[in-house]
Amino acid sequence: MNSFATAFQVYVAALVFSRVGAMVMTMPGIGDQSVPPRIRLSFALLMALLLGPLVANTVPPIPSTLGGLIGAVIHEILIGLMIGSVLRLFMISLTTAGEIISMQTTLSFAQSVNPSMQGSSTAVATFLSMLGLTLIMATGLHHLFIGAIVKSYTLFPFTRPVPINDAVTLAVRTVAQSFTLGVQLAAPVIVFSLVFNLATGLVGRVMPAFQIFFVASPLSVILGLSLLALSLGGIAMVWTDRYRELLNVFS
16 A cells, blocks of 8 residues: 555645635635635645545546646636635625715715725725625535535536636626625615705705704714614625525535
């Protein structure tokens, strides 16, 4: 019995780790910059060790040239990035909803660091993004991430070319759906803002001497955030259901 790995086993491990590592790097929650790199690397290595023996029978023979070997690795990395990026793009919906709510409640200048977006955004958008990550972990959606990694070898086997056109179409559709969902999630605050601004405009016309700005600004913040708090449960349910539908496509 040999105590060392064969060349084919090393080749299989490299291909599996390339795809799994790319997916883990871009997935929401697991791939965030706030997660230590050692944890992400350990998770990717563990998944590669578990999946290697399961998909070894579907791996083609080792290419005879260095170009073919590099091409096979790049093929796996592109597929991993494609799936992981699509799953992360859907997180834009919560950020969009938060940005719209911030504009409608005059809180656009309240900026904070958003770990999921790797940059700064409004405080409401950051809160909703963190809420999304919490929902993913609390509702078990992260288990579907693992299912997506496993099923990717059925949807995109080693011998299938990278579907660039389909990936671009899916990415564009996901961004469009994310923006639409973000507007829908922020719809209660948008309606409130329209009615509130109309009412304050009428009051300003009827009572020109009244300092409407000093009264309307705090009321807009208080009432807008109160409406957000009341609709937070519905936002969480709708977003979780839509995200589960997207994950079921890959898992």
